[in-house]
Amino acid sequence: MSILESRFFYEFLGAVSAVGVIAILVWGKQRYLYNGLRSLPSPQGGNWLFGNGPQILAAVKAKKYFKLLFDWAKELGPIYVYWVGNRPVVILSDPKLIENTIINGMKNGSLIRTERSSKAWNDISGPILLGTSGTEWQWRRKAWNLEFTPNAVGKYLPIIDRACDRIIEKIKAAPSGSPVKADPLFVELTMRIISCLLLGVPVEKNSSSHEGPPLDVPRVYQAMSVLGYRFLKVAIGEKMWLKYLPTKSAREYWEARKYIEEFLTPRIDLALQMRDNPDKDWSEVSPLFRESMLVKIAAKETKYDRAGLIAESIELLIAGTDTTAHSLSFALSELSLNPKVAEKARNIVDRTWEKYGGITSESFKELSYIGAIFKETLRLYPVANGSTSLEAKQNTPIEDIFVAPRGTSIYWSVLAAGRDERYYHNPEELIPDRWLRTEESQTLPLTIGFGSGLHRCLGEHLSLLEGTMMLAMLLRYFDWELVNSGSSLENLQHNLLVFPVDGMPVKFKQRELLAPNRVS
Numbered sequence: 001m002s003i004l005e006s007r008f009f010y011e012f013l014g015a016v017s018a019v020g021v022i023a024i025l026v027w028g029k030q031r032y033l034y035n036g037l038r039s040l041p042s043p044q045g046g047n048w049l050f051g052n053g054p055q056i057l058a059a060v061k062a063k064k065y066f067k068l069l070f071d072w073a074k075e076l077g078p079i080y081v082y083w084v085g086n087r088p089v090v091i092l093s094d095p096k097l098i099e100n101t102i103i104n105g106m107k108n109g110s111l112i113r114t115e116r117s118s119k120a121w122n123d124i125s126g127p128i129l130l131g132t133s134g135t136e137w138q139w140r141r142k143a144w145n146l147e148f149t150p151n152a153v154g155k156y157l158p159i160i161d162r163a164c165d166r167i168i169e170k171i172k173a174a175p176s177g178s179p180v181k182a183d184p185l186f187v188e189l190t191m192r193i194i195s196c197l198l199l200g201v202p203v204e205k206n207s208s209s210h211e212g213p214p215l216d217v218p219r220v221y222q223a224m225s226v227l228g229y230r231f232l233k234v235a236i237g238e239k240m241w242l243k244y245l246p247t248k249s250a251r252e253y254w255e256a257r258k259y260i261e262e263f264l265t266p267r268i269d270l271a272l273q274m275r276d277n278p279d280k281d282w283s284e285v286s287p288l289f290r291e292s293m294l295v296k297i298a299a300k301e302t303k304y305d306r307a308g309l310i311a312e313s314i315e316l317l318i319a320g321t322d323t324t325a326h327s328l329s330f331a332l333s334e335l336s337l338n339p340k341v342a343e344k345a346r347n348i349v350d351r352t353w354e355k356y357g358g359i360t361s362e363s364f365k366e367l368s369y370i371g372a373i374f375k376e377t378l379r380l381y382p383v384a385n386g387s388t389s390l391e392a393k394q395n396t397p398i399e400d401i402f403v404a405p406r407g408t409s410i411y412w413s414v415l416a417a418g419r420d421e422r423y424y425h426n427p428e429e430l431i432p433d434r435w436l437r438t439e440e441s442q443t444l445p446l447t448i449g450f451g452s453g454l455h456r457c458l459g460e461h462l463s464l465l466e467g468t469m470m471l472a473m474l475l476r477y478f479d480w481e482l483v484n485s486g487s488s489l490e491n492l493q494h495n496l497l498v499f500p501v502d503g504m505p506v507k508f509k510q511r512e513l514l515a516p517n518r519v520s
């Protein structure tokens with residue numbers, strides 16, 4: 001019997017044709033559904049089947065995704081759409097439009113965070129702020145908010161001061177004139193601070209912390225990088241179950257998790273014991289640990305169990321380290337390239353230092369220009385774009401400009417938003433004054449680098465405090481120049497976070513202060 005006479009052949013042919021017809025119908029329906037968006041500008045170079053998908057994938061692989069969104073915004077304007085196959089991703093880059101879209105859309109429920117990235121966050125180690133929404137997110141955020149108000153983080157100034165001092169000592173100890181990579185130094189700074197505040201680990205390198213293992217900055221950083229990279233892979237499509245296969249990357253993931261969990265668990269168990277036995281004598285426990293956020297949160301929010309606290313602590317270590325560290329590296333290099341701004345900043349620091357004998361909570365109020373440098377840096381180099389795009393749950397009008405049909409993904413380019421000349425005059429220039437109490441500052445969008453809406457950054461005030469303190473101290477003690485001049489700022493990696501690929505090597509020179517007693 002020839003194949004043409006076989007019943008099976010015709011059944012098979014019928015099934016294939018049916019699948020083909022269904023696929024064409026789905027394709028046609030999607031095309032029709034999103035047709036209205038075809039009037040928005042769209043990048044060239046896509047193909048009829050995959051749309052701009054191949055360009056996006058290539059950019060992610062080359063670690064230039066945010067750069068691509070920025071370049072397209074320059075070419076196509078503040079609202080454009082790229083296509084992955086038939087599915088649209090609308091990109092916004094007007095800072096106020098981004099802010100309003102996120103705030104209003106999430107408030108009235110028409111826009112929700114995409115399930116994939118939420119799952120990817122929660123898959124790092126368990127449900128966390130970044131991966132939850134609705135009531136699950138609310139109780140978590142409520143618990144942490146109080147620990148991160150400007151007042152609450154202001155109390156940590158002496159700890160931040162000591163951590164910055166350690167970095168100053170490290171730079172002083174480096175051989176004179178030799179390049180020092182600034183970015184890893186700032187990673188050490190921010191990790192020590194968040195570990196101290198969160199877990200009660202002293203910021204001083206050699207002091208022990210008998211509540212758990214010591215903080216080994218490079219190893220914790222390595223483990224965090226593995227977990228962060230895994231988030232990215234899952235967020236862009238990798239199947240979550242792949243972590244159970246015997247592959248190299250799965251092994252690395254489990255090793256990283258084990259290492260971080262061993263660092264955290266003894267502390268978390270102790271915090272839970274303290275919660276369960278409040279009347280026991282805990283005087284053996286160090287005051288730093290008793291005052292840590294972990295102990296306070298465990299006592300305050302009994303919904304948190306061991307696994308929940310481990311997951312949230314990992315999130316805070318990840319969110320609180322690289323972001324501020326890279327922003328400091330960018331600020332350092334911008335100051336080096338803008339001597340007038342640096343000079344003005346240094347005069348303010350010197351004056352304040354002489355008046356108060358160092359940086360104190362009182363003197364901090366006079367350092368708003370330094371804080372403005374940090375904000376301005378974040379405008380020019382927003383290290384985090386916002387991790388989670390939104391999806392229209394229903395047909396959603398975006399400020400009377402267009403309607404996003406149900407299922408449309410909406411994302412944004414903070415890089416392009418920060419350089420929008422309709423809001424920021426001379427957008428390529430470092431102009432800290434624009435953030436100070438001027439007429440212009442009243443109309444500026446918020447520092448959108450910290451995100452928008454409900455999930456806006458929890459650590460914003462802490463980060464500004466760290467940034468201001470570290471920059472003020474560096475200005476006080478050193479002159480510096482970039483080893484690779486402006487190219488450090490051009491050679492950036494743009495995926496989950498934006499950072500300088502070369503680690504920002506800098507040559508520091510100790511300042512010859514007029515009188516030695518000026519250095520306190």
Ligand code: HEM
Pocket residue numbers: 129130131141194315316319320321323324327378382383384385386387388449450451452454455456457458459460462463
């Ligand atoms: C320059 C420094 C920082 C930048 C640029 C930054 C940026 C951001 C952005 C853009 C978001 C929103 C993410 C989203 O929409 O999905 C965010 C959220 C968050 N940030 Fe930051 N961040 C910084 C520092 C910190 C610090 C120091 C901490 C903590 C110690 C922190 C903890 C968090 C947490 C926990 C969230 C999630 C909030 C939520 O989902 O409710 N961040 N951050």
